[in-house]
Amino acid sequence: MTEIRVKIDNVTYTAPEGVTILEIARANGVEVPTLCYHPKLSIVGACRMCVVEVAGSRGLMTACSTVAVDGMEVNTRTDAVVKSRRNVLELLLSDHPMECLTCEAAGKCSLQKYAYEYSVTGATYQAEPRDHDLDSSNPFYLRDMRMCITCGQCVRVCDEIVGASALGFSERGDRTFVGPAFGHNITDTTCVSCGSCVDFCPTTALTSTHGRNRLRTANIRKVTTTCGYCGVGCQINLLVDRNEILGVEPVEGPANDGFLCVKGKYGFNFVNHPDRLKTPLVRRNGQLVEASWDEALELVARKFSSIIDQHGRQSIMSLSSARCTNEENYLMQKLFRAVIGNNNIDHCARL
Amino acid sequence: MDNAFATQHKEELGRLRELIGQYRGRHGALIPVLQKAQDLFGYLPIEVQGIISEGLRIPLPEVYGVVTFYSQFTMVKKGKHQVAVCLGTACYIRGAKDILGEIQSRLGIEVGQTTDDGLFTIDGTRCIGACGLAPVITIDKEVYGRLEVRHIKGILEKYRED
Amino acid sequence: MTTVQDLARIKDLQLSQRRGKRVLVGLATCGVAAGAEAIRTELLAAGEKFGLSDFAFDRTGCIGLCAYEPMMEVHRQGEAPYFYVNLTPERVREIVEEDFSGGRKLDQYILGGEPLKSQLRIALRNCGVIDPDSLEDYIAQDGYLALGTVLSTMKRPDIVDVIKRSGLRGRGGGGFPTGLKWEFTAKAPGDHKYVICNADEGDPGAFMDRSILEGDPHAVIEAMAIAAYAVGASEGYIYVRAEYPLAVDRLNRAIAQAEEMGLLGEGIMGSEFSFHLHLKLGSGAFVCGEETALIASIEGQRGMPRPRPPFPASKGLWGKPTLINNVETFANVPTIIRNGADWFAAIGTDKSKGTKVFALGGNINKTGLVEVPMGTRLREVVYDIGGGLPGGKAFKAAQTGGPSGGCIPAAHIDTPIDYDSLLAIGSMMGSGGLIVIDEHACMVDVARFFLEFTVDESCGKCPPCRVGTRRMLQVLERITAGQGTEEDIVKLKDLAEGMKLGSLCGLGQSAPNPVMSTLRYFEDEYYAHVREKRCPAGVCTAITKYWIDPEKCRGCTLCVKVCPVSAITGKVKEIHEIERDACISCGACQEKCPFDAISRR
Ligand SMILES: Cc1cc2nc3c(=O)[nH]c(=O)nc-3n(C[C@H](O)[C@H](O)[C@H](O)COP(=O)(O)O)c2cc1C
Ligand code: SF4
């Protein structure tokens, strides 16, 4: 592969041919703000935050979409660049409801972060917030489109990665809005509630319902673990407050590439649920009562043996689960073939 | 789909399905199909967009996104006659505002609305390129140029009669 | 299959069949709107009645004299052609009887002077001359000869070279050197390439592309085939706005004719070269005139522009190298090929070669299309060609370049019109709309009008344009409503700069131009609005009040009686006065005053 040399803010970096200015900058710790860019999504160049000056070019260039060429000289913080970024922020904030005090996304909101960095208050052009009703139809997340900056990340992630294509851009000009067709509620669409859009949204337009008003506190601990729902092995962070799980965020893992399905993302309520089984139960006198693992397993083994004695080896079958790992499923069939002595083994992952 | 719609538009729906069949799998099919569907139905209601989305295998939000992006697509049924007032620069400079005002007050509706009798819809259009005759309006496919406010009454009357 | 020799034969035949006496009726949209169809019907009927079998009554496109429509051009062998203008069916009957049958010209209906004075028609060469529906008519004007020549005698790089040396620049607004664009596309690697003709003509006030498509569709088709051959494309699209139904009709017919004659399709004119041409209709979005948005639209998507690079020349339609040129740009090409690069480069100025078509509109006597050499002075266009302003009113400004352009004030009326001179004074060529504004227009209101347009037409993709145009319009609305402050003017300038710097495409980048240029030349009008809450032109109704001239008032009290809000005081025979704060600017008093004593200010 050919190497190119690119000068960014007077420092020369080498990079492989074909990468963008933004990729070189980020790889080398040069800060370039972005709102619509995501390394996993197609590049649209919409938000205009990543503009930089490229020597010899007319006008500013978007770092996210411009492929670097050998000998390029880039400046990421000239007066024009800063002026342009500030204007974008000023405009985005001009009709943005100023609810940062109680906003669920405060602290991780990109808009807030850049407003702080560029000292933009959004007070220059006073305008009414846009008129959008809160969509709370989905039990897992809320859509507050007054807060949307139309970066389109949710649209692209839903289309390009999830494949549900539940969202789109509608209308044009400043009437443009992002969401389901016909302004319908999200539950009236092909949405699979995986929450990927929520994870990608740089603002508070899309936020999870669970854990509201608690997730922003300093108590939150992130516990990295593997999702227990199936054998894929998706990596997740549990967002935990004093031993209570308030949310889940996907973690970049070899199996999940930073994405989750609805179960991994939102199916954590059972952990703290009062009905959750924490020990085996055995039936005594018609009542299910708690028992130890040894007791329970001993009971199962005894019953299996007596069934085999009475009805033969073929009288038992096993149904294993898609939520188990490959190793667990392997052991299950091993148990049946080698110990019980039949091939009556099946699996629930068949719809 | 709404059953009433299906029975009311049996023939058009058949033609729409044919149309989709012709375009399926072709590059860039969505816009021509929407244009022809609008010719068929006069507008693009949710039912029609749904059929097109399924037929061309294009997600519904994309279909709706295209429909709402382009100003020639409409989701509301239009009146029998489309009165389009050119609001291009030349017409504006030559008094299109007054012409529009006159039409609105004569018909008692605003731009984008349809009269109660279903006879007229008023649209404001982009420059139709007849600037030499500014100000101009078009009613259906007929172009009226060099208009003055006093002409409007007579022109509208003509369409009331037939 | 048609060969170069066939073209010559068709031309001879067509010319030999042409009758010595011809009457051409202009049937482009403007003519039709003015009633030209009825005129032609009448003409045919009257011709029959008087047995004028030696006359041919032909149809043609638009000669550009829109102010005189409907009209007809009379040709008699050995005589200078002349125009009968502003026709009515009665006049037609009279003309047929007196002139065509009786041989007595009716001077009172003939357009005097030199109707096409100072013009040089290259792009419009056939408009108003040939029947747009007749391929033979086009061939009789040496049509398709340029295509025949390049296919039979020229190498691809040589064609690109001719266009480069001619100095032709894009007529769609940007003014990019056409030859360079052809070269980039020709050199871009790719097995499949496209040629697109941009016929979206969105600038309100510009209609030269429509006129060319309606009057000379084959010129564009021929040029596209030449371009396709030069850059190595085999497929092309003409993207026409849906507001031009007549142009679409004529293009469809012309494409079918060319296909039938083997001038389009497989193995054109017996060569190895194939070119298939399709028509795509726009659906009403100004931004689709922007090349990447246009491409998105052909692809069936929302017309949202994409960042460049990559430019269409390397990655365009469906990711393939794509050449995209404007209608007028293409219309120049066949003539350049036939007459040579040097011929074209000798016309115009140093950096702007050839001619430019302008659509004269607004407050000007002879509205219509004119084609003049680049570098012609604005004064010449407005006064010598355009006949000045109606009622002898004073020229205040000309607006060029539509919503992306700016205004040229009276002080700059001697500016030569070319790409660079216009940019230097804060306007731009745009696609050639030229709207004349007289002293009765408020420049703040004009700026507001254009912003209203861009707010409506912004695609909504990027914040500087999506939100910026709306905020800018809000500030202008405040100012025209008399609620603006001096700080608002600072905000306008600041916002304009931010939008120029940050917007993705030309729409947002140039949206502030109308504001910037009116601020530059008419700042005093802005200050009158914000400081004195006064609209000097009396256009902004919210701050325009009526005023009684004490010199003229006779104290008749008529105005007092009609004022709906009793804002007028004064006794019989005494001078009356309007109370400024009470006046609601309805204008009832002015209409009533028999002495013309009431005016707006
Ligand atoms: C907002 C916008 C609107 C445009 N509209 C048109 C148009 O209507 N017709 C056109 O030919 N070019 C238009 N252009 C210019 C095109 O992007 C492109 O430069 C042109 O078609 C190239 O052809 P040319 O080099 O022959 O001029 C527009 C550009 C912008 C930014
Ligand atoms: S909802 Fe969020 S991710 Fe989607 S467009 Fe709006 S701001 Fe971007």
Ligand code: SF4
């Ligand atoms: S400048 Fe305006 S029209 Fe162009 S991409 Fe941005 S929002 Fe769309």
Ligand code: FES
């Ligand atoms: S990150 Fe480049 S434009 Fe949004």
